[in-house]
Amino acid sequence: MSNSSVTHVQMSSAGQTERTAVHLMPCEIEHNGPAQVSQYFTAAMKDRKHEKTVSFRGRGLRGQELSCPQGYTGLVLKEVNKPGSDQEDRTVRVSSVFDKLTYWNMETPPNSDDTIVMAMSWPELAEAIHGPVDD
Amino acid sequence: MATKKKHTPNTQNDSWVVIAADSAIDTQKHDSGPAFVKLRNPSTDSASLYMLGSDVQLYEVKAFKEDFHSWFIGQTVQRDGRLLYITPVDPLFLILPYLMKSGKEGKFQRLDQVVMDEEFPACSRLLSCTRSLASLHHIAEEKEVGGQKFHRYSQERTMDWLKKKVERTVTALKKSNVSVGEGVKSATYVRVKQDSDANEEDYLRYAHGLISEYISGDLSKALLGHLQLPELTSPKETEPPSKKRKLSDKPVEAGEDYTKFNSADFARKPPKKMTAAQKTLAKVDKTGMKTMASFFSPKVKTENK
Amino acid sequence: MDLGEFEADNSVSCRLVSEIPQICRTEDCCLGIDEAGRGPVLGPMVYGICYCPVSKKEELKDLKVADSKTLTEAERENLFQKLDEARSFVGWALQILSPNTISTSMLQRAKYNLNSLSHDAAIGLVQYALDSGVQLKEVFVDTVGPAEKYQEKLSQRFPGLEVTVRPKADSLFPIVSAASICAKVARDHAVKGWNFMEDLGDVDTDYGSGYPNDPKTKAWLLKYLDPVFGYPQFVRFSWSTAQTLLDGKAATVHWDDDEEDGEKAAARQNNKSMLSYFSRAAGGNDQSSTHQTHRFFTERRLHSLDAL
Numbered sequence: 001m002s003n004s005s006v007t008h009v010q011m012s013s014a015g016q017t018e019r020t021a022v023h024l025m026p027c028e029i030e031h032n033g034p035a036q037v038s039q040y041f042t043a044a045m046k047d048r049k050h051e052k053t054v055s056f057r058g059r060g061l062r063g064q065e066l067s068c069p070q071g072y073t074g075l076v077l078k079e080v081n082k083p084g085s086d087q088e089d090r091t092v093r094v095s096s097v098f099d100k101l102t103y104w105n106m107e108t109p110p111n112s113d114d115t116i117v118m119a120m121s122w123p124e125l126a127e128a129i130h131g132p133v134d135d
Numbered sequence: 136m137a138t139k140k141k142h143t144p145n146t147q148n149d150s151w152v153v154i155a156a157d158s159a160i161d162t163q164k165h166d167s168g169p170a171f172v173k174l175r176n177p178s179t180d181s182a183s184l185y186m187l188g189s190d191v192q193l194y195e196v197k198a199f200k201e202d203f204h205s206w207f208i209g210q211t212v213q214r215d216g217r218l219l220y221i222t223p224v225d226p227l228f229l230i231l232p233y234l235m236k237s238g239k240e241g242k243f244q245r246l247d248q249v250v251m252d253e254e255f256p257a258c259s260r261l262l263s264c265t266r267s268l269a270s271l272h273h274i275a276e277e278k279e280v281g282g283q284k285f286h287r288y289s290q291e292r293t294m295d296w297l298k299k300k301v302e303r304t305v306t307a308l309k310k311s312n313v314s315v316g317e318g319v320k321s322a323t324y325v326r327v328k329q330d331s332d333a334n335e336e337d338y339l340r341y342a343h344g345l346i347s348e349y350i351s352g353d354l355s356k357a358l359l360g361h362l363q364l365p366e367l368t369s370p371k372e373t374e375p376p377s378k379k380r381k382l383s384d385k386p387v388e389a390g391e392d393y394t395k396f397n398s399a400d401f402a403r404k405p406p407k408k409m410t411a412a413q414k415t416l417a418k419v420d421k422t423g424m425k426t427m428a429s430f431f432s433p434k435v436k437t438e439n440k
Numbered sequence: 441m442d443l444g445e446f447e448a449d450n451s452v453s454c455r456l457v458s459e460i461p462q463i464c465r466t467e468d469c470c471l472g473i474d475e476a477g478r479g480p481v482l483g484p485m486v487y488g489i490c491y492c493p494v495s496k497k498e499e500l501k502d503l504k505v506a507d508s509k510t511l512t513e514a515e516r517e518n519l520f521q522k523l524d525e526a527r528s529f530v531g532w533a534l535q536i537l538s539p540n541t542i543s544t545s546m547l548q549r550a551k552y553n554l555n556s557l558s559h560d561a562a563i564g565l566v567q568y569a570l571d572s573g574v575q576l577k578e579v580f581v582d583t584v585g586p587a588e589k590y591q592e593k594l595s596q597r598f599p600g601l602e603v604t605v606r607p608k609a610d611s612l613f614p615i616v617s618a619a620s621i622c623a624k625v626a627r628d629h630a631v632k633g634w635n636f637m638e639d640l641g642d643v644d645t646d647y648g649s650g651y652p653n654d655p656k657t658k659a660w661l662l663k664y665l666d667p668v669f670g671y672p673q674f675v676r677f678s679w680s681t682a683q684t685l686l687d688g689k690a691a692t693v694h695w696d697d698d699e700e701d702g703e704k705a706a707a708r709q710n711n712k713s714m715l716s717y718f719s720r721a722a723g724g725n726d727q728s729s730t731h732q733t734h735r736f737f738t739e740r741r742l743h744s745l746d747a748l
Binding site: 027079 | 142143145147148149150151152153154155156157158160162168169170171172173182186189195197199201202203204205206207208209210211212213214216218220222223224225228254255256257266270272273296299300303304306307308311312313345346349
Binding site: 140141142143151171173176178179181182183184195196197198199200201202203212219220313341344345347348352 | 668687691692694695696698731733734735736737740741742743744745746747748
């Protein structure tokens with residue numbers, strides 16, 4: 001992407017876009033594409049006292065749900081057609097939306113020191129740093 | 136059992152998980168869709184990704200990125216485990232470097248002739264951010280001639296503006312559970328929730344550090360002076376490096392060059408009139424040098440010429 | 441044998457017990473320990489204990505219990521029936537280690553190997569018998585591993601008991617044979633009636649013995665391999681058979697404690713923290729050096745992006 005290229009976000013479908021369950025996994029899966037998430041993962045998930053457990057590839061995971069910060073929405077953007085040259089403008093569309101995500105730790109119980117929980121505090125602080133200053 | 140697994144490059148990445156400010160993506164009230172653009176990052180002076188929201192405001196993009204993550208999104212896997220945050224950014228931070236550059240000539244200029252960048256053509260759109268024009272007086276003096284507005288960078292105004300930013304940030308930090316106390320941080324470091332040790336200076340320095348993510352290194356130092364925070368006088372801050380140094384037999388060298396800011400930017404072209412901020416700055420810098428001299432060998436000063 | 445409790449949640453370990461015969465609380469007892477399903481790549485591993493008064497050893501012999509491995513499934517069922525009928529003096533308890541427990545234990549960060557897992561299950565069962573008031577005196581254990589070490593471990597753990605650990609104990613001591621029958625019957629039932637937690641529709645239950653070299657098992661493992669998830673929890677992911685199949689046919693998955701990846705990650709992390717540690721001293725004022733990101737962002741793993 002050259003510095004002059006702009007990536008447009010197609011929002012038109014946002015209203016009707018389906019809500020999707022999103023899971024942040026504690027491993028890198030070398031795959032992009034379809035997966036039987038509901039059959040293998042969601043179906044085997046257990047929810048007890050605010051802590052979720054499941055396993056993936058024989059490893060025990062412990063998870064927690066996180067809400068998007070107030071005034072924020074989760075989006076999944078998907079590139080429509082990759083342009084041939086990096087000079088051209090690009091377009092991504094909103095393929096799904098979410099207002100909460102589930103993140104999974106490997107074995108460790110989810111807690112407020114988890115980096116993703118800490119990262120969720122960024123938008124609130126950003127508003128303070130970048131909000132208009134009084135005269 | 137654990138076999139060695141090679142990482143193959145992720146070449147087919149065409150999807151991103153994002154958490155975006157509703158205002159940036161609200162197309163109900165606005166016609167134009169949001170767009171990602173590249174602009175000159177005022178802190179690094181190189182390209183960073185921003186978003187022009189559908190509300191014609193500027194947003195920045197930051198990625199939560201840690202090794203060993205992937206997403207399940209509905210019935211799909213996305214290998215790229217990043218989470219992108221789209222949060223508002225004050226467009227003045229990005230206009231500031233252009234204004235400062237043209238301010239060296241000391242003339243009032245038309246803004247559209249100041250905010251120009253061959254490398255980043257999208258920068259002209261900074262001026263269409265509704266907030267930009269309304270808040271320019273925070274960083275520039277304004278003159279209106281024949282219905283046209285002209286601007287000239289003002290260090291004094293900028294310093295006051297940045298100070299207010301720092302104060303706002305301090306207030307927000309105090310309300311948050313962000314740990315602002317100094318200390319060595321690592322992945323395994325367990326933070327203490329009750330940050331009772333944190334004093335006013337810790338908050339101020341932390342907020343200054345955050346604001347410094349959006350301004351040049353020089354401006355960051357000047358702001359430190361304006362906040363009357365001496366450089367490297369906090370014992371907590373100097374302790375780890377100085378302790379480490381004492382352990383080594385090698386001759387000590389200056390960790391930072393305190394003379395450079397003065398010599399490079401002010402001494403070379405001494406301003407006719409020093410602004411209040413610069414006066415404070417000059418004063419602070421000297422004490423800084425004194426502090427440093429007591430810490431390190433005097434050899435440093437000559438070495439850095 | 442009612443496995444309802446285990447079937448309700450077959451992802452975790454579960455203990456099933458008989459009623460404790462009154463006579464076992466008053467008379468000196470012997471206890472046998474055996475396991476079933478150690479080798480298979482599918483299904484749970486079951487640890488079983490069986491106990492009876494020392495004075496009733498002959499009566500137990502008369503039940504003609506023998507090593508479960510030499511019996512057919514029907515014969516085992518029949519013998520378990522007999523043991524159940526002898527409930528006035530024979531008691532049993534089982535620890536069912538679900539395949540998911542086995543996988544996650546063996547693959548966890550601090551690896552918990554199968555030997556420790558089985559020893560702990562055995563110790564837990566003996567302790568259960570003691571806690572329940574069974575007057576234990578003699579313990580007979582079948583083992584596949586080195587007998588001496590295991591015997592020492594158990595003797596130390598239970599100083600008041602006379603412990604005998606012996607390979608093939610299940611064919612030497614009827615009380616161990618009885619334990620092996622209980623364990624094997626439970627394992628058979630668990631595998632046959634496996635309640636897949638995953639939403640896989642009608643699963644072909646023709647998985648053979650579950651041993652990796654059984655062609656039926658092999659065929660089943662190939663048929664039910666999912667390129668992302670690998671297998672349902674019924675499969676022991678920690679078995680090399682499963683690992684090898686996944687390495688060849690499923691998407692590669694990297695964990696932060698993978699041998700190679702882990703080392704790299706550790707090196708990278710050390711590097712990073714060393715850098716941030718000294719950054720202030722090492723050129724914070726140098727305009728040419730790269731910009732040092734504030735710790736608010738580094739602690740939160742937040743980075744600027746230069747492209748989408």
